[in-house]
Amino acid sequence: MSGRRYDAIVIGGGHNGLVTAAYLARAGRRTLVLEKRPLVGGAAVTEEVFPGFRFTVFSYVVSLLRPEIIRDLDLPKHGLQILPLESTITPLDNGDYLAAWSDPDETRQELRRHSPRDADASAIFGHLMHHMAMAVKPILGMIPPDPTSLSPRDLAGLLRLGKHFHSLGPERFHALHKLMTMSSADYLDEWFEFDPLKATRSASGIIGTFLGPRSPGSAYVLLHHYMGEIDGAFRAWGFQKGGTGAISESIAGAARALGAEIRTNASVERVIVKNGRATGVALSCGEEIAASLVISGLDPRLTFTRLVDPKTLPGDLVEGVRRYKFRGSSGKVNLALSGLPDLSCLPGNGRHLRGAISISPSLAYLERAYDDAKYGEFSRHPYMDVVLPSMIDPGMAPPGQHVMSIFVQYAPYHLNGGWSAAKREAFGDAVVKTLARYAPNLESLILHRQVLTPDDIERMTGLSEGNIFQGELALQQLFFLRPVPQWAKYRTPIEGYWQCGSGTHPGGGIMGASGRLAAREILGTPR
Amino acid sequence: MSQTPLDVIVVGAGANGLVAALKLARAGRRVLLLDGTESTGGQAQLLEFAPGFSAAPLGLDPGWLPSRIAAALDASGLEPVSTDTPLTVAAGPGEFLTLSRDAGQAAAAIAVHSKSDAAKWPSFTAQLHRLAGFLEVLYQRPAPDVDVSSLRDLLPLLELGRKFRALGRRDMIEFLRTLPLSAWELLDDWFECGPLKAGVAAGGVQDLRQGPRSGGTGFVLLHHLVGAPPGSVRGRVPRRGGPAAFTLAAESAARRQGVTIRTSAKVTQVRVKEGAVTGVVLAGGEEIAVESVLSTTDPARTFLEWIDPVWLDPEFVRAVGNIRHRGCTAFVLYALDALPDLPGLGSPVALAGVVSLTGDLVALERAADAAKYGAVPERPHVELTVPTLLWPSLAPPGRHVLVARVHYAPYRLQEGALWDAARRDALAETVTAAIEAVAPAIRSRIVHRSALSPQDLEQRFGLREGASSQGELALDQILFMRPVAGLARHATPIEGLYVGGAGTHPGPGILGGAGWLAAERLLAQRRIAR
Numbered sequence A: 001m002s003g004r005r006y007d008a009i010v011i012g013g014g015h016n017g018l019v020t021a022a023y024l025a026r027a028g029r030r031t032l033v034l035e036k037r038p039l040v041g042g043a044a045v046t047e048e049v050f051p052g053f054r055f056t057v058f059s060y061v062v063s064l065l066r067p068e069i070i071r072d073l074d075l076p077k078h079g080l081q082i083l084p085l086e087s088t089i090t091p092l093d094n095g096d097y098l099a100a101w102s103d104p105d106e107t108r109q110e111l112r113r114h115s116p117r118d119a120d121a122s123a124i125f126g127h128l129m130h131h132m133a134m135a136v137k138p139i140l141g142m143i144p145p146d147p148t149s150l151s152p153r154d155l156a157g158l159l160r161l162g163k164h165f166h167s168l169g170p171e172r173f174h175a176l177h178k179l180m181t182m183s184s185a186d187y188l189d190e191w192f193e194f195d196p197l198k199a200t201r202s203a204s205g206i207i208g209t210f211l212g213p214r215s216p217g218s219a220y221v222l223l224h225h226y227m228g229e230i231d232g233a234f235r236a237w238g239f240q241k242g243g244t245g246a247i248s249e250s251i252a253g254a255a256r257a258l259g260a261e262i263r264t265n266a267s268v269e270r271v272i273v274k275n276g277r278a279t280g281v282a283l284s285c286g287e288e289i290a291a292s293l294v295i296s297g298l299d300p301r302l303t304f305t306r307l308v309d310p311k312t313l314p315g316d317l318v319e320g321v322r323r324y325k326f327r328g329s330s331g332k333v334n335l336a337l338s339g340l341p342d343l344s345c346l347p348g349n350g351r352h353l354r355g356a357i358s359i360s361p362s363l364a365y366l367e368r369a370y371d372d373a374k375y376g377e378f379s380r381h382p383y384m385d386v387v388l389p390s391m392i393d394p395g396m397a398p399p400g401q402h403v404m405s406i407f408v409q410y411a412p413y414h415l416n417g418g419w420s421a422a423k424r425e426a427f428g429d430a431v432v433k434t435l436a437r438y439a440p441n442l443e444s445l446i447l448h449r450q451v452l453t454p455d456d457i458e459r460m461t462g463l464s465e466g467n468i469f470q471g472e473l474a475l476q477q478l479f480f481l482r483p484v485p486q487w488a489k490y491r492t493p494i495e496g497y498w499q500c501g502s503g504t505h506p507g508g509g510i511m512g513a514s515g516r517l518a519a520r521e522i523l524g525t526p527r
Numbered sequence B: 001m002s003q004t005p006l007d008v009i010v011v012g013a014g015a016n017g018l019v020a021a022l023k024l025a026r027a028g029r030r031v032l033l034l035d036g037t038e039s040t041g042g043q044a045q046l047l048e049f050a051p052g053f054s055a056a057p058l059g060l061d062p063g064w065l066p067s068r069i070a071a072a073l074d075a076s077g078l079e080p081v082s083t084d085t086p087l088t089v090a091a092g093p094g095e096f097l098t099l100s101r102d103a104g105q106a107a108a109a110i111a112v113h114s115k116s117d118a119a120k121w122p123s124f125t126a127q128l129h130r131l132a133g134f135l136e137v138l139y140q141r142p143a144p145d146v147d148v149s150s151l152r153d154l155l156p157l158l159e160l161g162r163k164f165r166a167l168g169r170r171d172m173i174e175f176l177r178t179l180p181l182s183a184w185e186l187l188d189d190w191f192e193c194g195p196l197k198a199g200v201a202a203g204g205v206q207d208l209r210q211g212p213r214s215g216g217t218g219f220v221l222l223h224h225l226v227g228a229p230p231g232s233v234r235g236r237v238p239r240r241g242g243p244a245a246f247t248l249a250a251e252s253a254a255r256r257q258g259v260t261i262r263t264s265a266k267v268t269q270v271r272v273k274e275g276a277v278t279g280v281v282l283a284g285g286e287e288i289a290v291e292s293v294l295s296t297t298d299p300a301r302t303f304l305e306w307i308d309p310v311w312l313d314p315e316f317v318r319a320v321g322n323i324r325h326r327g328c329t330a331f332v333l334y335a336l337d338a339l340p341d342l343p344g345l346g347s348p349v350a351l352a353g354v355v356s357l358t359g360d361l362v363a364l365e366r367a368a369d370a371a372k373y374g375a376v377p378e379r380p381h382v383e384l385t386v387p388t389l390l391w392p393s394l395a396p397p398g399r400h401v402l403v404a405r406v407h408y409a410p411y412r413l414q415e416g417a418l419w420d421a422a423r424r425d426a427l428a429e430t431v432t433a434a435i436e437a438v439a440p441a442i443r444s445r446i447v448h449r450s451a452l453s454p455q456d457l458e459q460r461f462g463l464r465e466g467a468s469s470q471g472e473l474a475l476d477q478i479l480f481m482r483p484v485a486g487l488a489r490h491a492t493p494i495e496g497l498y499v500g501g502a503g504t505h506p507g508p509g510i511l512g513g514a515g516w517l518a519a520e521r522l523l524a525q526r527r528i529a530r
Helices: A015-026 A067-073 A104-114 A116-140 A152-181 A184-189 A195-205 A218-231 A245-257 A300-305 A315-323 A363-374 A421-436 A454-461 A513-523 B015-026 B067-073 B103-111 B115-138 B151-165 B169-178 B183-190 B194-204 B217-223 B245-256 B299-304 B314-321 B348-352 B361-372 B421-438 B454-461 B513-525
Strands: A006-011 A031-034 A046-050 A053-056 A082-084 A087-091 A097-101 A238-240 A261-263 A268-274 A277-283 A288-296 A330-337 A356-359 A383-387 A402-409 A446-452 A497-499 B008-011 B031-034 B047-050 B053-055 B087-092 B095-099 B260-262 B267-273 B276-282 B287-289 B292-295 B329-336 B354-356 B381-385 B400-407 B446-452 B497-499
Touching (some): A006 A015, A006 A277, A015 A067, A015 A245, A015 A513, A046 A330, A046 A446, A053 A402, A053 A446, A067 A245, A097 A104, A104 A116, A104 A195, A116 A152, A116 A218, A152 A218, A184 A195, A184 A218, A195 A218, A195 A363, A245 A261, A288 A513, A300 A315, A330 A421, A363 A383, A363 B361, A402 A421, A421 A446, A446 A454, A497 A513, B008 B015, B015 B031, B015 B292, B015 B513, B047 B329, B087 B194, B095 B103, B115 B151, B115 B169, B115 B183, B115 B217, B183 B194, B183 B217, B183 B361, B194 B217, B194 B354, B194 B361, B276 B292, B299 B314, B299 B497, B329 B421, B329 B454, B348 B381, B361 B381, B381 B421, B421 B446, B497 B513
Parallel strands (some): A006 A031, A006 A288, A031 A261, B008 B292, B292 B497
Antiparallel strands (some): A082 A238, A087 A097, A268 A277, A277 A288, A330 A402, B087 B095, B267 B276, B276 B287, B329 B400, B329 B446, B381 B400
16 A cells, blocks of 8 residues: 555546545545546547647537536636637528527527527527526435435435425426426427427437437436526536636646645556445556545446446346446547638638537438437438537637537447447548538548547547446436436445446536535535 | 206217216216217227128227226126237247246246246236336326325325335336336346347337337336236236127116217317306207316317317417327238138237237337338338137128237328328238238238228227327326326316316226216316206
């Protein structure tokens, strides 16, 4: 064992692990974060993949980061600086486009061009979604009570939850129920008629899941993503100056300032358990580090079946982890470009290139993309969310040149025949070719191309099956069921061993809520 | 105007209407029961589709008969048949997997394909039975809701909570987890044998325009198992008296209680004055004065076609208009001169149950894909039943009826196309070819063939969009959300108007379930005006 003794070791320097570490340090615990890669951030990293071109390699935009975390940890002081995304442009198949601008009035005007009815409905819809996000907010911020338990604490939590639902009134409660259970397409069908609008909005209901817009359950993911726009610190999707890695750096900076220690290139082999109690960790280099608390920021599969011996865990828990669905469904293509792409629907440079470009021309387009993936193929014509970070933050690329970040769905982790170098390139080609339908000069601009499949994401970040949320945001994997019933309160059956990753409630996105709730639960437990 | 003084008009003489009328009459109300078709029975009606050949395509699953309703009928012929009515799945060329309702016997059949699946089968079916058992509890009482304003409202909720806890922790978790789950995932959690998974999962997409991969199909699977005996994975056991047994029993019980029944009496309007019902108008113009109406027709028609919208809140109208129906089941009825021969099936008695021709989940899911885009799949999911094995009188002596239930045949076709004769024929041909693949001699035995598209079902049975569910069984359209929030307890914004069809809680497949609860509600709220 090495000399210094720690109160807590956090395994994994992703944003949730860093948040937990910062809060523990703030409470005076001697805390150590161990990250296997040379840099912190997990899936929220910025790397110079090609000389002069810096990429937000995996996650690329932010809106969900909890305002209380920014406040508590004073993140702006440590470099957090979000630059707003100006717009979302959806190129249409008829050569026109649908735009959403940062100014709501302008957006309504634009929508009126396509459907006056939808323009009117969007105001009411926005109002409802605001209330829905407000209705969910306290739920996301609570330690999930278990309705199957009889412990006073759970019963008190349930009573609080019941009162909360009751206070919403029947109308909002029923609307919330619909959002929790419906498909995003069905939900939007009740409000809107203009198909590209429904498609573009429903896209946020499929991100990170293996669901199509017509799959029940996708409306919840839609709401999850809506949270940021309504209750996030920035009220819109934005881009961190320097890329999402700089968000991780800012949290790491805050943690260090509060006294936490962070070691990179430190891969944890296993958690040391003695007499049913975690006493430290063993690194793959053989070094052992002792601590009275060990907190895993890794996903549930790694937390329960790799870091510890699953044979020592209750059978129900191991079975629950086995049933827990990852099913990574998204890929990422990062392009270094010699110049700006020219959208045929909106040619030339303009503010629209400082926003997102959504390749979602119709609901059927998205659904067909899903159909391909269901049967183990990547989408021939995928959904894409495209951002040009260098347009927002010129420091990301050499002068006059650009970086393009393309989030792609669907690329199933379980590809027929498995992923190979050739399949990866074929996937990259499908992405570029499809995008070139809307930006014809794209192919001639490409200097370098990085294609990441779910398999690559798993290999590089450790995220099981490449799922960006550490497990799907499906109803049967949320709240007191996330990741596994009876173990949804950040605890594990091993005393002193805790979980804090996105695989716990509420999970998903650069939100930090799991990490914060875990810290709260750990600190609330007597040592 | 009709002369007899009336207390209540019940619309629709299907199971719910008959039971509602009976319950109201037993409480002393003078009841008139109206039905727009030529006979009573609703979805259980027999169709004579060829001279001497009859079938009740929508009554293949006889539905759950809650014991309190069976007790109210006091009739014979309602007891289950003693023949095993298994679920059989095509497992490959000339190969079938027959899942008896006897879990032990089914496990023995499964063991040929997978020893580990066979070992799990009894606990799987037992779990389904326990979870469906809790739905059974939920389905016999008004839907619970959050709008509790007094202790009186809270008590039933607490009572329900107590019953829920009686499941035990493990089953409580499984129940909550299974509802939003897809049938695919549920089966993947348990089994490896493809035909086994496909056969069971098909029960989760019954009358649903979703594939087995869709969330909520776990719930649908359980819903259709409510009231089924332990060991079952598909539907309830047919009744000895045949498809019409329940109708006959309920109708005679209702008549004994003094209910007047009129068929071929199609309601076209419910008259409302100052927010309260004053009567109904029939096709042809006849008006009947009444202050209470209990409609077992689907809620969409009840509110959107029968009521003058000035009496309804536009938000309410919008919500009702948003109810998803999406009929997607079609039928092909065959009159045969002999039993079909399915080589490898073993005993032909298996055809008294359900024989599913889809042996893997992917094929089932692919069949659903086409329907999403308004197309009929090239390879639909087909299930076969020969009702004449249980009730020979449905066909001339020695002859048989074969019912093919076909998924997915979307009511709404691409670009507004209609289910015309050509399309119906094409579907019948596709289905016949699918049957031929397992029963090579089938064509030579067909005396007559008749196809029913969802549009035909709409016309023949008055089912909106051809959906026998009267509203898709999805998690946002059940319990307190069925048919829409605020209507789940059967009273409506119109004073004196109640809804109690399959489109309301507790939903389809429960004989008189909704009708009973709606009548209870009416009786509690409306005094006899004399």
